[in-house]
Amino acid sequence: MAETEKCTINVDAEAMAAICEEAQHSGIEASALIQRSIHELAISTGRVRQESVKLPTAQxxxxxxxxxxxxxxxxxxxxxxxxxxxxxxxxxxxPTLRDLYERAVDGDAYAVKLPGKTPLNMYLGWYIKNAVGAEPKVDARGQPLRVQVRGEPIQSYTLLRKAGR
Structure with missing residues (x-):
């Protein structure tokens, strides 16, 4: 993921409610929807370098x-x-999704230490969880349970459970 800038904005309550509803319908959080909208607005101005657009768009x-x-x-x-x-x-x-994923990580799906792969995989885990209304499975101390794997496109992930169960 590219370097980011932090931005704080005030949003009309009704507009924010609509954003939250749309985000929930899409299986994402409102902040992710707002972030994407801002990125798409920046691209639409034509003032963003093409090489800066390619990777985030693939992601x-x-x-x-x-x-x-x-x-x-x-x-x-x-x-x-x-x-x-x-x-x-x-x-x-x-094959189609693998190609899409490999463009987004700018390399082979099974490669390790690609600069953008770890943050994207973390985001994808988060989006997967939210898309199906799940939450992290936790241990007795309330810490998320994680699994390490080898020979997979991801090296670790959080175990999930259905929310409220």
Whole structure:
């Protein structure tokens, strides 16, 4: 992910309610929807260098694809605590989604230490969780349970459970 700038804004309460509703419908948080909208506005001005547009646009595309895939896999009854890994495996098994993912990480899906891969994978885990209304599975101290894996596009992920269960 590129270097970022922090921005604080005031939004009309009714507008914010509409943004929150749209974000929930999309399976993302309002801040993610606002961030994307600002990015798309910046691109539409024509003042953003093309090389600066390519990677974030690919990342937004892969996020959208992973959200849709997450919902589809959940609808097919495939949700379990390893759902993040299930979604990644299904995405990489699809030639179209694998290509999309590899453009977003700017390298091979199974490569390690690609500069943008770790932050994108963290975001994707978060979007996968939110897309299906899940939450982290936690230990007795309330700490999220994480799993380390090898030979996968991700090196670790948080176990999930359905919210409220």
């Amino acid at each position: 937004f595309d892969v996020i959208d694809a992973f959200i849709a895939l997450s919902k589809k896999l959940e609808d097919h009854g495939l949700f379990d605590e390893h759902f993040v890994l299930t979604v990644f495996r299904a995405a990489i098994d699809s």
